[in-house]
Every structure is written in C-alpha cells, then in structure tokens.
Amino acid sequence: xxxxxxxxxxxxxxxxxxxxxxxxxxxxxxxxxxxxxxxxxxxxxxxxxxxxxxxxxxxxxxxxxxxxxxxxxxxxxxxxxxxxxxxxxxxxxxxxxxxxxxxxxxxxxxxxxxxxxxxxxxxxxxxxxxxxxxxxxxxxxxxxxxxxxxxxxxxxxxxxxxxxxxxxxxxxxxxxxxxxxxxxxxxxxxxxxxxxxxxxxxxxxxxxxxxxxxxxxxxxxxxxxxxxxxxxxxxxxxxxxxxxxxxxxxxxxxxxxxxxxxxxxxxxxxxxxxxxxxxxxxxxxxxxxxxxxxxxxxxxxxxxxxxxxxxxxxxxxxxxxxxxxxxxxxxxxxxxxxxxxxxxxxxxxxxxxxxxxxxxxxxxxxxxxxxxxxxxxxxxxxxxxxxxxxxxxxxxxxxxxxxxxxxxxxxxxxxxxxxxxxxxxxxxxxxxxxxxxxxxxxxxxxxxxxxxxx
Amino acid sequence: xxxxxxxxxxxxxxxxxxxxxxxxxxxxxxxxxxxxxxxxxxxxxxxxxxxxxxxxxxxxxxxxxxxxxxxxxxxxxxxxxxxxxxxxxxxxxxxxxxxxxxxxxxxxxxxxxxxxxxxxxxxxxxxxxxxxxxxxxxxxxxxxxxxxxxxxxxxxxxxxxxxxxxxxxxxxxxxxxxxxxxxxxxxxxxxxxxxxxxxxxxxxxxxxxxxxxxxxxxxxxxxxxxxxxxxxxxxxxxxxxxxxxxxxxxxxx
Ligand SMILES: Nc1ncnc2c1ncn2[C@@H]1O[C@H](COP(=O)(O)OP(=O)(O)OP(=O)(O)O)[C@@H](O)[C@H]1O
Ligand SMILES: [Mg+2]
Numbered sequence: 069x070x071x072x073x074x075x076x077x078x079x080x081x082x083x084x085x086x087x088x089x090x091x092x093x094x095x096x097x098x099x100x101x102x103x104x105x106x107x108x109x110x111x112x113x114x115x116x117x118x119x120x121x122x123x124x125x126x127x128x129x130x131x132x133x134x135x136x137x138x139x140x141x142x143x144x145x146x147x148x149x150x151x152x153x154x155x156x157x158x159x160x161x162x163x164x165x166x167x168x169x170x171x172x173x174x175x176x177x178x179x180x181x182x183x184x185x186x187x188x189x190x191x192x193x194x195x196x197x198x199x200x201x202x203x204x205x206x207x208x209x210x211x212x213x214x215x216x217x218x219x220x221x222x223x224x225x226x227x228x229x230x231x232x233x234x235x236x237x238x239x240x241x242x243x244x245x246x247x248x249x250x251x252x253x254x255x256x257x258x259x260x261x262x263x264x265x266x267x268x269x270x271x272x273x274x275x276x277x278x279x280x281x282x283x284x285x286x287x288x289x290x291x292x293x294x295x296x297x298x299x300x301x302x303x304x305x306x307x308x309x310x311x312x313x314x315x316x317x318x319x320x321x322x323x324x325x326x327x328x329x330x331x332x333x334x335x336x337x338x339x340x341x342x343x344x345x346x347x348x349x350x351x352x353x354x355x356x357x358x359x360x361x362x363x364x365x366x367x368x369x370x371x372x373x374x375x376x377x378x379x380x381x382x383x384x385x386x387x388x389x390x391x392x393x394x395x396x397x398x399x400x401x402x403x404x405x406x407x408x409x410x411x412x413x414x415x416x417x418x419x420x421x422x423x424x425x426x427x428x429x430x431x432x433x434x435x436x437x438x439x440x441x442x443x444x445x446x447x448x449x450x451x452x453x454x455x456x457x458x459x460x461x462x463x464x465x466x467x468x469x470x471x472x473x474x475x476x477x478x479x480x481x482x483x484x485x486x487x488x489x490x491x492x493x494x495x496x497x498x499x500x501x502x503x504x505x506x507x508x509x510x511x512x513x514x515x516x517x518x519x520x521x522x
Numbered sequence: 523x524x525x526x527x528x529x530x531x532x533x534x535x536x537x538x539x540x541x542x543x544x545x546x547x548x549x550x551x552x553x554x555x556x557x558x559x560x561x562x563x564x565x566x567x568x569x570x571x572x573x574x575x576x577x578x579x580x581x582x583x584x585x586x587x588x589x590x591x592x593x594x595x596x597x598x599x600x601x602x603x604x605x606x607x608x609x610x611x612x613x614x615x616x617x618x619x620x621x622x623x624x625x626x627x628x629x630x631x632x633x634x635x636x637x638x639x640x641x642x643x644x645x646x647x648x649x650x651x652x653x654x655x656x657x658x659x660x661x662x663x664x665x666x667x668x669x670x671x672x673x674x675x676x677x678x679x680x681x682x683x684x685x686x687x688x689x690x691x692x693x694x695x696x697x698x699x700x701x702x703x704x705x706x707x708x709x710x711x712x713x714x715x716x717x718x719x720x721x722x723x724x725x726x727x728x729x730x731x732x733x734x735x736x737x738x739x740x741x742x743x744x745x746x747x748x749x750x751x752x753x754x755x756x757x758x759x760x761x762x763x764x765x766x767x768x769x770x771x772x773x774x775x
Binding site for chain 1: 586588607608609610612613617618620624625626627628629636637638640641643667683684687
C-alpha cells in the first residue's frame with residue numbers, strides 16, 4: 069500500500085467516526101414526526117383540483133391544519149426529547165411516592181380474596197350495564213366493532229403474542245366462521261344437510277376453523293416468521309377470493325342474509341332482534357369465558373412452552389417441548405376464536421358479503437394487538453378498545469374519510485416512542501430493554517427454523 | 523492435573539448406554555457421517571475430537587434426534603432411538619447442551635432452569651439445589667436475564683438447564699468454546715463432578731487436552747469417519763494427537 073492510499077484510509081476512518089447531526093436518532097425521530105405531520109395535513113386537508121395540480125399542496129401547506137399537525141408532532145418530539153429529564157424525574161418521584169402504597173395495595177390485592185372478587189365484579193357490573201348508559205349509536209359500536217374486535221384481538225394475541233407466529237390471514241378464519249353461520253342456518257344459495265340453530269353452529273364453526281387451521285398450519289408452521297406471514301396472507305386471499313367469486317355458494321359481493329340468534333328451550337324462548345344490547349351481552353359472555361381460559365393457559369405448561377418456542381425453538385425442543393404441536397395448538401386456538409367471532413358477527417348483522425373479510429381487517433387486528441402490547445391480555449383489551457373507539461369518537465368532528473389518518477398517526481407516534489405498546493407484558497419489556505443495550509435482537513417475531521432437518 | 527482414575531475399560535461397563543453403529547447421516551447429497559461406530563458405557567465420560575467440519579456436532583444432533591440417520595442405528599439402553607424426535611428423547615434420559623449454548627435469552631436464569639425441567643410437572647427442588655451447588659454463580663444471578671450473562675455464565679446455565687431434566691446421558695457440544703482458560707478449567711471441574719455423581723457424558727471438544735483429561739475414552743473424527751479411538755491417556759500420549767490438537771511439534775513417522 070502506498071502512503072497516499074494509507075492517508076486516504078485514515079481520512080475515511082475519520083469521516084466514519086464522525087456522526088453527522090442528522091444521523092442521531094433524535095433528529096431522525098423528528099424527521100419521522102414531520103413526515104407524519106406532512107402526510108396528515110395533506111390527507112386531512114382539501115382535495116385536489118384538476119385545473120391547478122398544485123392547488124391541494126399549496127392550500128394544505130399554508131393552512132392552519134398543517135400548522136396544527138406540525139405543532140402537535142413537534143410538540144410531542146420536544147416534550148419527549150428535551151423535557152425527558154424533568155418529566156422523567158417527576159415521573160420517577162411519582163413512582164417512588166406511589167411505590168409503598170402501591171405495594172400495600174398489591175399485597176392487599178393478593179391476600180384479600182373477597183376484595184379481589186369485589187373489584188372484579190364491580191368491573192363486570194360496569195361492563196354489563198355499559199350499553200344501558202350510552203346512545204343507540206354507541207351500543208352498535210360496542211357490539212359491531214369494539215366487542216367483535218376485542219374477541220378477534222385476544223385470539224390473535226395467542227398466535228402472535230404468545231407463540232410468536234406472525235399471522236396476517238387471521239380474518240380468513242373470521243370469514244370461515246361467518247360463512248359457516250350462513251350455511252348451517254340455511255341462508256346461503258346452497259342448502260345445508262340440516263338447518264341448525266346459530267348456537268349449534270358455533271361448535272361446528274370452531275371445528276371447521278380448527279380443521280382449516282391445522283390443514284394450513286401443519287405444513288407451514290415449520291416456516292420462519294416472515295415466510296409464515298406470507299403463507300397466511302396467501303391463505304387469506306384464497307378464502308377471500310373464494311367468498312367473492314364462488315357466487316353460487318357464498319352469494320359473492322352481493323351477499324347473503326343470515327338468521328339471527330334465537331334460543332328455544334320449550335318453556336322459554338328468546339330471539340335476538342334489532343336491539344344491539346343482547347348481542348353485546350352475548351359477546352361479553354364469550355369474551356369473559358375465553359379470557360378465563362386464556363389466562364389459565366398463559367400460566368400453564370402450555371404458556372411456558374409457547375414462551376420457550378418464541379425464544380429458541382431448538383432449545384425448546386431439546387428441553388422436551390413438542391414445538392410443532394404447541395405451535396399448531398396456538399394456531400388452532402386463534403383460528404377457532406376468530407371463527408366464533410365470525411359466527412356472532414354474521415348473526416348480528418344478519419347479512420354478510422365477501423367485502424367484510426378484506427385483508428385490511430387482519431392488519432387492523434394485528435395493529436390493535438401491537439398497540440396494546442403483544443402478549444399482554446390487559447394491553448390487548450385496552451389497546452383494542454381505544455383504537456376501535458378512536459375513529460368512532462372522531463366521527464362527528466372530522467370528515468369520515470380522514471378518520472383513519474388520525475389512527476395511523478397515533479400508531480406511528482406510538483411505535484416511535486412506545487414500541488412495547490400501551491400495557492406491555494413483562495417479557496416484552498425485557499426484550500426492548502435488552503435490544504436497547506444491544507444484547508439481543510428485538511426481532512420478536514422471527515424464530516429459528518424449527519423441525520427436523522433430514 | 524490428571525483425570526479421575528476411573529475404570530478406563532469400556533468392556534467392564536456391561537451393555538453400553540449408548541451405541542452408534544454404521545451411522546450415516548446426510549445433508550441433502552452431502553454425506554456428513556460416513557459410517558460411525560461408537561459406544562459410551564454407563565458412567566463413562568467419552569470425548570469426541572476432530573477438526574472443524576469433521577462431523578462432531580452432526581453426531582450429537584443425530585443422537586439427540588435433531589437429525590435422522592439414513593443408515594445405521596442409534597441405541598440407548600440397547601433400544602433403537604434413531605428417528606425419535608428430540609423432544610421425546612428427553613424422556614429417555616437424554617440431555618443435550620447444544621453448540622452455542624442457546625439459553626432462553628429473555629428469561630431469567632431461574633426461568634431457564636425451570637424450563638430445563640419441563641418434562642416434569644414441576645421442577646425438583648433437589649435438582650435446583652444441586653445445580654446451584656455446582657454453579658454458585660448461577661445462584662447469585664438467578665434473577666438476571668439470561669441474555670445479559672457473560673459467555674461463561676451462559677455456558678454454565680446451558681449445562682445447568684440440561685441437568686434439570688435429570689439426564690442419564692449428557693451430550694455436550696464444545697462447552698469450552700470462546701471461554702477464558704480459567705473458566706474452561708472451572709467448567710471441566712464441574713463436568714468431572716457431574717460425571718462422578720453418575721451422569722454419563724459424551725463430550726465434543728476442541729480443547730483436546732482438557733477433554734482427554736476428563737474423559738475415560740476418546741474418539742477422533744475426520745471427515746465423517748472415526749480415524750482413531752482408545753483410552754484417553756493413550757490418545758493424550760499419541761504423537762499424532764499431540765501434533766494435531768495440542769499444537770506440539772512432534773515428528774509423525
Ligand atoms: N445444515 C447443514 N446443511 C449442509 N451441510 C451441513 C449442515 N450442517 C453441517 N453441515 C456440514 O456437515 C459437516 C459436518 O458438520 P458439523 O457441524 O458436524 O462439524 P463439527 O465437527 O461440529 O465442526 P466444528 O468443530 O466446526 O463445530 C460440515 O462439512 C458441514 O459443512
Ligand atoms: Mg460443531
């Protein structure tokens with residue numbers, strides 16, 4: 069090597085060692101937030117005009133809307149980046165002062181069984197009377213959106229949050245459940261072998277989804293996270309296109325009418341009609357039953373097996389965990405939960421068509437789970453409720469087509485400053501903590517290739 | 523320091539605990555093991571030596587069910603176990619400390635050890651005491667997240683985790699990899715203790731001197747074949763071994 073070459077290398081090293089200001093994470097986060105503001109202002113601003121192609125750009129960048137977007141985004145950035153120390157220390161002192169009483173509360177909570185029962189039943193009573201306290205519109209939202217999505221999200225959480233498999237085709241099972249309800253209640257163009265009550269369809273839908281889940285899962289669950297995501301996406305497309313194009317069976321885009329729920333015990337009968345509240349109570353019942361089951365699962369050997377699989381499949385197998393079986397189990401549990409939601413959804417709306425099962429809904433459910441905190445049931449419940457509620461709450465104040473922009477902006481900001489979600493699981497917090505220290509990858513969804521190599 | 527003066531004759535151990543015969547393992551068209559014969563007697567410690575890529579890890583993976591042989595047999599207690607999946611083999615008393623440790627990085631030390639006892643309903647407190655007795659360092663750090671342990675501590679954890687499954691035969695893939703000489707010494711002392719407590723060891727090692735001091739017998743693999751085998755002290759004295767693994771300049775015939 070000649071001296072000039074060496075000299076050039078030295079200067080290259082000097083250049084590499086010096087990080088420019090724009091390479092610092094802080095400024096990159098600002099750039100991302102300004103990006104959110106720009107996109108937000110454009111999307112929520114005025115629409116284009118075919119005489120002046122720059123009309124919308126000019127209008128929206130000089131509007132107060134852009135100023136507000138920018139102020140909010142930069143404001144968040146300033147607070148998070150520069151007020152971190154005072155806010156952090158204030159938060160810390162709040163934490164410290166709360167710690168002792170909180171510890172006592174926790175101890176009381178652990179010891180006092182009846183107190184626990186009392187508080188939980190208080191929450192339960194609140195949830196039961198909730199639809200009596202809100203308007204008809206919000207009753208509909210509670211049922212059609214919040215409760216259905218909560219049911220979907222706790223199901224997807226088993227697959228993504230606990231077993232660590234990225235499933236982008238979750239709504240396919242929802243569709244299978246919904247079409248099972250339509251088929252077995254005799255609502256599709258094709259007649260079933262016998263017409264069943266909607267409640268009797270639920271176990272059938274669960275079994276159908278289990279079978280579909282296992283058929284899809286058995287050959288594909290050996291794949292790593294990202295490949296599995298593509299396969300599930302493909303599965304979703306197959307189901308969706310089947311529903312859309314197999315007109316003679318599903319009714320396609322023009323849809324099919326579905327029977328509503330009814331119960332007839334001889335001495336007592338009841339039919340679910342147009343009133344949304346009975347559906348809410350029905351859904352609440354299902355959610356509570358599944359929550360109890362899932363909480364038990366999480367703390368059982370099954371839950372531990374899932375955690376081990378999520379961490380390291382090879383090590384899990386050499387500790388005696390049947391990785392394929394447990395992954396399949398998670399997949400099947402998720403699929404059947406989605407199927408139950410599908411039956412209830414179809415029976416509530418009394419009408420389904422293929423457009424209720426587009427892939428966007430799979431993505432939405434996934435984002436609710438991530439927003440709430442993957443693997444954390446309280447997080448998933450709260451996250452889903454908040455994210456489904458938000459666009460509805462904005463309904464009267466912003467144009468309908470802009471509502472999801474606010475949702476998107478919230479998700480982006482959340483992922484910049486709180487990627488672990490609203491109420492993260494303890495393990496997920498650890499993951500992020502370690503990723504920051506550079507001791508482990510934060511790639512929670514990517515496992516190692518499992519199974520047997522022959 | 524010399525190894526424990528145990529019985530160094532495999533014949534006196536009765537039926538071998540582990541027996542590989544004519545084992546041929548393929549990765550696609552590549553033949554990684556070309557007919558391996560190997561026995562491990564009950565209570566023995568056996569070392570498996572060989573250059574990089576000789577097929578040592580492949581041998582251990584085949585024994586622990588991660589790979590299936592195309593020809594040949596693996597017998598444990600005289601029963602064929604080849605083709606049984608690795609998670610099932612744990613119940614047959616097989617423990618595997620894989621290459622590269624593979625601790626559960628986001629679990630605590632204690633959670634890792636509990637996972638090691640997964641095949642039991644709940645971990646045996648005596649086993650936990652035993653592991654903490656062998657590795658006091660793990661006891662100090664039982665609440666620490668495993669991914670933040672040092673390499674040596676992770677190796678200890680990997681061994682401890684395997685011991686929690688009460689293995690009769692413990693397979694170890696390069697326990698000394700990347701560790702400081704002092705820690706290697708410690709780990710081998712502990713392995714010696716584990717062996718004396720009755721666990722049979724099959725050990726893959728690059729550190730031939732430590733491995734052969736611990737082991738009763740040794741095998742040398744070269745491109746998928748056993749090229750040398752015998753009592754550990756014979757191998758340790760063999761000029762070819764000394765040249766190849768201990769970096770000594772010895773005239774080889
Ligand atoms: N998954 C695989 N696919 C293809 N070839 C493989 C695979 N795993 C190992 N091999 C090959 O098989 C041979 C034996 O590999 P093995 O890992 O058993 O070696 P080793 O003796 O453990 O080496 P080292 O001391 O470097 O760990 C090597 O040539 C390796 O390249
Ligand atoms: Mg190896």
